[in-house]
Amino acid sequence: MHHTSREGRLAAALVEAADTLTETFDTGDYLRRLSDHCVELLSARAAGIMLIDGGRAVSLAGSGCREEVALELLEAQRGGGPCLESYGSGRPVPPVSISVAHAAARWPEFTERALHHGIVATFAVPVRRGDVLLGALNVFVPTPPNGASESGRSELVVAQALADAVALGLENHRAYAQSRCLAGQLQEALSSRVRIEQAKGMLAERWQVGTDEAFIALRGHARRRRIPLDHVARAVVEGGVIDVVPRPSP
Structure with missing residues (x-):
């Protein structure tokens, strides 16, 4: 079904995010598809998802559009960045100007790489299921931040909805895989x-x-x-x- 409105495309993305109860489920492909939806819905330059365990990134996935850029920007956050900050606080990191953050020495490695790729601003939201934090969704945009505006707040809401759906999908697949394994053992x-x-x-x-x-x-x-x-x-x-x-x- 072809969805033309943003609401329709968001609804389709959320349904896809819930479709994880299959034997052929692949985490990397799943995260890439949801990153693609994020780029489309938010008119972003690129997007990526970092899954984190014990404060360490265990899985990275970038949108198919400019996937190399997204993965490079996620990799550059090993020493700090919007993903780790959002994961650490459990709250969104509102849109941040890359040039301002770079001048303030905030996330120096990440902001340097972002400037190199022409990224103007970024924001991140936690990937969480209830009180369980799984990682963060990072969005890279080509326009100056406007988080105080209605459209800026709307972007955070959409991104958080997608991130919550990803967390639910991952947790459901984990439970499904465990039940299948137990059934096989029995x-x-x-x-x-x-x-x-x-x-x-x-x-x-x-x-x-x-x-x-x-x-x-x-x-x-x-x-x-x-x-x-x-x-x-x-x-x-x-x-x-x-x-x-x-x-x-x-």
Whole structure:
């Protein structure tokens, strides 16, 4: 569906941000797409998202438009910048003039690189889910800051809405991945138990002994060979190699 109004495009971006419950989810691609939406909605030069853990950047993603510039500007914030400042305070960093910040020696490495790329102003908002801070969204604009105006405040609101949606999407995918992993572990445990029971039954029938005696022999063989019990049971059940387990002595 083609959305022409800003509201429509924002709604589409928020829906896309929520679509993370898939097996093919890729964090880098996801963050790039949301950075692209940010550039389009805010008429920005570039945008990027920095995920932070323990005060250290663990993932960087820039908008496809001028991606190299966005990534370079995010990298330049290792020693300080709007992303780390927003993450540290949990609040937005309102539009800042790059030249003014550079003259005041605020974020010197970052502002130097921003001036080199013709970035006039920047602002950042935290990527957060409730009280949990995941990082920050940084927007680089080619016009002087006007954060006190209605349009300037509107840009911060839009950017924060996108950042909140990103945090929700990432947290939902994390929970989804954990539940899928747990389900897989439970299924494997169940399948392992079924194979062991089948192997016990096959050995008991072959040797004409009780299932408890067959299990003791199965377990003893696994321990002597230092092989997981399930691997031995699989060899018996799927390979039909009953003689892989020596028959217990009378």
